[in-house]
Amino acid sequence: MQDFLLVLLSTAIVNNVVLAKFLGLCPFMGTSSRIDTAMGMGLATTFVLTLSTGFVWMAEALVLAPLDLSFLRTMTFILVIAAVVQFTEMIIRRISPPLYEALGVYLPLITTNCAVLGVALLTVQAGHGFGTSLLRGFGAGSGFALVLVIFAGLRERLALADVPKAFEGAPIGFITAGILSLAFLGFAGLGGH
């Protein structure tokens, strides 16, 4: 159980996919203007990241590696991620059509989120078992959602701040993200030996 917690802590905070690996910066900047939007996008990305990591592991372990087709890895993973996003759309639509109408617009954007492909590739390369890989995907997704919500809260306050004209909008956003990244660097080495 302690191993699972360490994997979660490591992927969500210490090796945060956005602030330590700098993946998924486009949705990080694009959907963090409001906390509601950030929460919806963060949860949807966590869901897709976890599921796609599991399915990608199965594709690698059961198809690509036995048939010696590892050179098709990136292409296969992109297809798997697109299929998982489509599957997620179907699930949300089945669970609640009004919820799908409110949040469905974010789901196709996840297909092009490089963090999803990046985490899938890094997880498969690490060579863990299915359970650990799935946990790594969940941890990475949780980390993405966490920093997205934190950053959205900061940007909501920034919107009310007196920012110099040259820094308004994206520039002050990137500066804030950089400071947030430095703060997350403080977790480096946590839980390691």
Added chain:
Amino acid sequence: MNTLQVPQDDVIEGLARVVAVDGTLAWLAAEQPSACGSCATGSTCSKGKAESATRWCVPRTLAPGQAPLALGEQVRVGVDRSALNRATLTAYALPLVTMLAGVIALQDGGDIWAIMGALGGLLAGIAGARTLVRRWHQALVPVVLGRAISTDSLACSTAATNRQPGTPHSIAMKGAIAVVHKRSL
């Protein structure tokens, strides 16, 4: 829920357009986000299909003395913020939690058992989330808050707003119109 008195901070606002009128009723469709309008694959993507399929039916007259809604007119619609957040959390987090619980429970049996546990947990979580979210279905149906204000008229009304702070918005909130029923055209 579709309450007629919606506190201002508890509503997430969006835009909808009148796509059909029938006597005293009007059918609304959610406005597509600007990016969707310019997408060449809009007719084949699932979001585009969903938006063309779902309609919300409301009375054409939003308030006594006002002109009835006309075809093509834009209105502001709102969804209960806390219900939406609760439903989002349940729909996404519950299947994940049950899936991870299934994996952790069967992990010792090897990867095949872990996969079985994940799939079982995922399906159980989806079923549970569906049951829970269906309970809040009514709260997730949008209510009409009022006619959409164009940029020009918004600039004109700013002066009036300054004289009587919050008046236009609060009137719109108090006049929130519940959806009569939902149907596909």
